[in-house]
Amino acid sequence: MNRNYARLVVPIFVVAIVLLLVVPVPAALLDVLFVVNIIGALVILLIAMYATKPLDFSVFPSLLLVATLLRLGLNVASTRLVLRDGYAGAIIETFGHIVVGGSMIIGAVIFCILVVIQFVVITKGAERVAEVGARFTLDAMPGKQMAIDADLNAGLITDEQARARRSEVAAEADFYGAMDGGSKFVKGDAIAGIIIIFINLIGGFAMGMLQRGMSAADALQTYSLLTIGDGLVSQIPALLMAVATGLIVTRSTADTDMGTAAGAQLTQSRSALMIAGGAAIALAIIPGMPKLPFVLIGGVLLLTAQRIKAREDAATRESARAEAVTQGAPRDETEDLIDAMRVHALEIMLAPDLVDLVSGSADDLLGRVRALRRKIAMELGVVIPPVRTRDSLELPAATYVVRIAGVEVGRGHAPAGKVLALGEDLGSLPGTPIVEPVFGLAGKWIPVELQHAAELAGATVIDRVSVLVTHLSALVTAHADRLLTREDVRVLVESVRTVSPSAVDELVPGVLSLAQVQQVLQGLLVEQAPINDLTRILEALTLRARASTDPEQLVEAARAAVAPALVARHTDGGLLRVVTIDPSLEQAMLEGLRPGEDGSQILLDPVQIDAALTSIGTEMAALEATGTEAVLVCAPQLRPAVRRLVAARTPKAAVLSYGEVTSASVAIETVGVVRGAATLTAGG
Structure with missing residues (x-):
């Protein structure tokens, strides 16, 4: 649809709904509007089911208000026709005949059941879930903002990603707040529908007897049929919207739609399906029980469980085949010894129970380290060497160690199945109190299942990889001077030569050697002074070195060049x-x-x-x-x-x-x- 037309559709539609409240409409047009109401509610319900997360359907609270206004307008228009003409279109009459089915008592009972289902069960539940979801979302908002800031400071995300996450957190809070108010419209719509039914029934009965001269039985028969039909035509879309409201507020963030997620999760446990299938077949043995339904359903469950087992076996064989291929032929023992004795510039040693941190995904330890290297390069102007990660049987459980040039510079803990909760009031959470190694904050390692409870308690919750990468970032920044090698300096100087050759040619090697330049840059990095403006630093060194090559004076001259930074x-x-x-x-x-x-x-x-x-x-x-x-x-x-x-x-x-x-x-x-x-x- 053309964007200019799309901007006009909703305002015109809302104005037309308002006109329904005051302008009489013919029965044929009312039928069309009832169809629009029913199909529109069905479309909204299906979209709610296929949304992967609530914010994918962020316009739902506004649509809920418009749909409620449409139903109320249709109720007023249909009431006018019922009381004036005793006829409100084919849809109302058909719904009335189908439900009543020749018996007023059956019709009244069926209608009351539908009202109870919508008002007492679905509407009430959706209202409560929306209220609790809004409160929990608002309570967890500060913790989420602090977690975003922690990821940004650790270099795990960029400024653009941080702004996007903050916007998403704010949008989520606004959405649940709007849904909390929108659920009140659903409840009010259900109450209004019940009241309008009684008004139509009493008003129609009076109109039939007083103005149309109908007998009491005829008036009751005619107007009760129209009233029940009108109520059903209104209540069915209202029921669909109430269900859509419940689906939206109960959906958690997922990567797939509801149907796909439900299918995957309901078939994740082969044992559960086998037990359920066996129980269904066992119930069929009980005398008097219908055999076919229980046997049929039990057989389907057992067949599904068998297919899950076959799928798991195939996945296991494929994993074993891939592992055998990656291992390949064993290397010569001499090569292993040489590799083991080599001193690496930067390495992370992991206890055996922490190897799951290196999962191969984009968000695992290695992926985060790549992002950290980029962050430090942008901030300090030095490219840290690749980080070597390996396991060590000598380390205690849940322990990691960071080494620079083979020397340990820091160690910490990252227990499997737990997250780190940081905050002042953590007494209600299980776990041993610890002190976070970078900022010195009080915290506890708590089970992952208690993450939401910790956020509600006002704590900032950080996953294991983020804790390790934040610690690594602090250690690398503090020891950046040790990581800057002579080869790194050569590469940096050559990169400056490509854009400003005179700044390099006047200094290296005629005035200062590459070793002296390295010494100056290391002096800057000791105090975490950035060296990314290397052109200006080299120009300042050229002027100072003609008078003195004292390392301290050279460092001060370089600092003066980048003083504004x-x-x-x-x-x-x-x-x-x-x-x-x-x-x-x-x-x-x-x-x-x-x-x-x-x-x-x-x-x-x-x-x-x-x-x-x-x-x-x-x-x-x-x-x-x-x-x-x-x-x-x-x-x-x-x-x-x-x-x-x-x-x-x-x-x-x-x-x-x-x-x-x-x-x-x-x-x-x-x-x-x-x-x-x-x-x-x-x-x-």
Whole structure:
């Protein structure tokens, strides 16, 4: 349908429904509208069944309102014709004759049963499910948002994917909220239908006797037939819409439609089908029971169970054949020894019960690691080496270890069948309390079955792969300097040569060797400074290296070249919060600054140094407790030495120089002053 026409169809349809309430319509047109009502409800029901998840039919709450309005309009139009002409079209009369079947009592009983089914069972259940679904969805919304942020920070998803997931979470909450209100329309429609039936019956009886001169029996016979027919014509679409409402609000997210999912899940247990089939045949043996239905159904169940067994056997043989092919011929023992003794740049050791994390899917550990490599390359400008993953019988159960150059840098746990719940109030959940290795948050490993309960309790739930990849990301970022090899530097420099050959030719190898460039880049990565703007870094090194090749001065020159990027990592809405050093203490540090083989050092009284470091730690901890991020600033000459001192006590604290801070166009707010005593003055 043309998009311009589609935009006009619904508004015109709604206006036409409103006209039904006030403008009389002929019986023939009313028949057409009744057909539209019935078939439309059937189409909506089928679409609800084939939707793979509720948001695929997000317009359903609005359609529910329009369909309810249409049925009410048809009720008013049909009531007008019944009371005025004693005839409201062929559909109403035919439905009345079919249900009544020559007996008013049968007709009334059948109609009452249909009303009870719709109002008491389906409508009431759909209303309750919609209400509970809306509440649970809204309660779980903060946890889902935090999980999205955790995946984004770990590099598992891109910014576009994070925005899409946030939009989906918001749309899901809006949908269930709308369904909670829409279910009230279904309930109100059922109540209105019952009331209209009684109005038609009493009004028709009065019209027949008072205005048409009919006897009481004739009036009751005529108008009860029309009333029941009118009620059925309205109640059948209402019943279909109520069922569609129940299907939508009870569907969980799936990859297939309802029919396919039901068929796959109902046939997943061969034992269950065999027991049910045997029970059906056993019931046929009971005297007086009909033999054929029980035997027929039991035979179908047993045959289905047998086919499931054959399918499982075929899958097992295929899996064994594929495993035999992949294993191939055994390698020579010497090759195995050489491979085992080789030191790999980055590897993950998994306990035997964690090998399921490497499933071969796009979302398993290897797929997440590929996404992490891209994230770190974009953020730091360094391509980490491929991650070697293998199992180790020496590790305790549920344990993984991350190694860099053969040395363990971190380990953690990821128990099978469990997820990590992070939050403050986890006392009601089973599990041993732990501390999350990256952010130091309190948490518990809980069974996967309790994930929804944990989310309702306000906890953030993270799967095992995400926990491992987040830990790996933190470790790789902290040790990025160790992962940057000479060959990596050569590749990076050659990539710069293709776009800016002069920046490379003036520096390497005439002024600095590749080893010296590597040393500078490693110095930047030690403080997690990005090196992706390598052209600007090389240009700055060219100018500084003509005066001095001291590694510390070269690193500071490179930092100055990318200072705006360094400052941007710590700004919040264009505001940079800083902690300064008391001028008297800073002057004493400058007077005590001395060069050394490993870089400049500050020679002060140990008590004074300890007091200053304690003051820095206290200030940073106080700011972190309030959720405020700040950086320590000092004179450019002091920055390398101060950074080395601070790293021992407060490794997460960033240290910038006055020149770096002023190079970026940001607002600066002083939130603390470091003094030469163990006290702290907040706010500057």
